[in-house]
Amino acid sequence: xxxxxxxxxxxxxxxxxxxxxxxxxxxxxxxxxxxxxxxxxxxxxxxxxxxxxxxxxxxxxxxxxxxxxxxxxx
Amino acid sequence: xxxxxxxxxxxxxxxxxxxxxxxxxxxxxxxxxxxxxxxxxxxxxxxxxxxxxxxxxxxxxxxxxxxxxxxxxxxxxxxxxxxxxxxxxxxxxxxxxxxxxxxxxxxxxxxxxxxxxxxxxxxxxxxxxxxxxxxxxxxxxxxxxxxxxxxxxxxxxxxxxxxxxxxxxxxxxxxxxxxxxxxxxxxxxxxxxxxxxxxxxxxxxxxxxxxxxxxxxxxxxxxxxxxxxxxxxxxxxxxxxxxxxxxxxxxxxxxxxxxxxxxxxxxxxxxxxxxxxxxxxxxxxxxxxxxxxxxxxxxxxxxxxxxxxxxxxxxxxxxxxxxxxxxxxxxxxxxxxxxxxxxxxxxxxxxxxxxxxxxxxxxxxxxxxxxxxxxxxxxxxxxxxxxxxxxxxxxxxxxxxxxxxxxxxxxxxxxxxxxxxxxxxxxxxxxxxxxxxxxxxx
Numbered sequence: 001x002x003x004x005x006x007x008x009x010x011x012x013x014x015x016x017x018x019x020x021x022x023x024x025x026x027x028x029x030x031x032x033x034x035x036x037x038x039x040x041x042x043x044x045x046x047x048x049x050x051x052x053x054x055x056x057x058x059x060x061x062x063x064x065x066x067x068x069x070x071x072x073x074x
Numbered sequence: 075x076x077x078x079x080x081x082x083x084x085x086x087x088x089x090x091x092x093x094x095x096x097x098x099x100x101x102x103x104x105x106x107x108x109x110x111x112x113x114x115x116x117x118x119x120x121x122x123x124x125x126x127x128x129x130x131x132x133x134x135x136x137x138x139x140x141x142x143x144x145x146x147x148x149x150x151x152x153x154x155x156x157x158x159x160x161x162x163x164x165x166x167x168x169x170x171x172x173x174x175x176x177x178x179x180x181x182x183x184x185x186x187x188x189x190x191x192x193x194x195x196x197x198x199x200x201x202x203x204x205x206x207x208x209x210x211x212x213x214x215x216x217x218x219x220x221x222x223x224x225x226x227x228x229x230x231x232x233x234x235x236x237x238x239x240x241x242x243x244x245x246x247x248x249x250x251x252x253x254x255x256x257x258x259x260x261x262x263x264x265x266x267x268x269x270x271x272x273x274x275x276x277x278x279x280x281x282x283x284x285x286x287x288x289x290x291x292x293x294x295x296x297x298x299x300x301x302x303x304x305x306x307x308x309x310x311x312x313x314x315x316x317x318x319x320x321x322x323x324x325x326x327x328x329x330x331x332x333x334x335x336x337x338x339x340x341x342x343x344x345x346x347x348x349x350x351x352x353x354x355x356x357x358x359x360x361x362x363x364x365x366x367x368x369x370x371x372x373x374x375x376x377x378x379x380x381x382x383x384x385x386x387x388x389x390x391x392x393x394x395x396x397x398x399x400x401x402x403x404x405x406x407x408x409x410x411x412x413x414x415x416x417x418x419x420x421x422x423x424x425x426x427x428x429x430x431x432x433x434x435x436x437x438x439x440x441x442x443x444x445x446x447x448x449x450x451x452x453x454x455x456x457x458x459x460x461x462x463x464x465x466x467x468x469x470x471x472x473x474x475x476x477x478x479x480x481x482x483x484x485x486x487x488x489x490x491x492x493x494x495x496x497x498x499x500x501x502x503x504x505x506x507x508x509x510x511x512x513x514x515x516x
Contacts, residue, residue: 014100015099015100016098016099016101016102016105017096017098018097018098018099018108018112019096019097019112020095020112020240021113021315021316021318022240022316022413023095023096024316026170027318027319029169029170029171030168030170030475030476032171032175032176032180032475033179035179035180035474037179037180037181037182038180038181038468038469038472038474044468048181048185048464051461052188055457055458055461058458058500058503059454059457061503062454062457065450065503066450069446069450
């Protein structure tokens, strides 16, 4: 499908009209404000917390490794 | 209940409304080409900007240490990077919002804040490495970095502060096309064809086996090829460009094309590194590699590689700074668009300016171990990537949000496989750090 429905069918002059997204009028998107937060089970919530802890730990480990390579610890 | 999608713009829903500008063409073929050219941009930019200064360093170091033996890994990352960015394309087109805004909306403020902090931290460290690379390359080119770096920073600010998304995009696409000069470099320095084909198509471990250095480099390669800022950048870019549902096919093609370019250019960088190995040069950083190879390939290639290094850093800087500025603007609820003049989006432009100025300023302070910082940042990005992709994966499975644009089962199989591999790599890194003797030394 091309940029607009204008492109789907030829106009009277037997030509297609192509419009740049920034020149076109805004289209209706998904209404995310109306949806609110995503419903999550306790399991998913726990998994995300574990992920956060893992990430913090890994960041510290990478920092240690880089400092070690830089011979900061002798 | 799923959201209802309106799959046509307002101009179609109400025939009395005529869009401001359009191009009239005769054939379907011309229509498709023109439409693609109008949609084209975010996919190419995100992928080519991913081959930033850190990437030049990591790929050329991989080549300098292991020749072409890791080319297969880069090739393997082509579908991986495409599948991940394609999800962002769908999310951006369906919602018209950036990634940071989506995490805030759907996971709440706490998770949104953590994701933002992660992003801004890694982005800033990466920006420092971009300017460090510019510093290094300019020094080797005989330009005083105290002049060259502020000039580069001013140029980076100017291209974004025009108040026109299109002007910024055209400038950056031009810089992306300059990156194709890596093909000429690789052609000049290429190893025998058989070695290239074997390196690219036969997965294997380089001579010496699995060592700590190899594992660190593999994680760095993965971390530089797929970085968290890319998710935020492309989605915000798509939202800023106001891509429509009907543009999805072309945005996917743009992303695929970008992925092919970035992976082949990455291969070219590795080939340059392998030429350095073949000539017996000791790799310290890519700028030194350019000087060394200049003695073998000629002064033109020396200058070309140094300028390509600067170009890679400039591309990386504009994309990463924008991903920070867009994300911050989305979360703070500020106006955040390249289409707006500075006076209408002061916060957004201020973040961009602060990112560029602070990173450039830091680099002018002498004494930073450049190569180590670059490698460390790539590894950190690799470590943070799985968690960023998990949020993306959860969002793409949110049928309430995305309806028909949500992941299909095969998407999930591919994505969970990618996530598992990424987690495994970061666990290996953790094990390697906790028990340094786990893998033999180099």
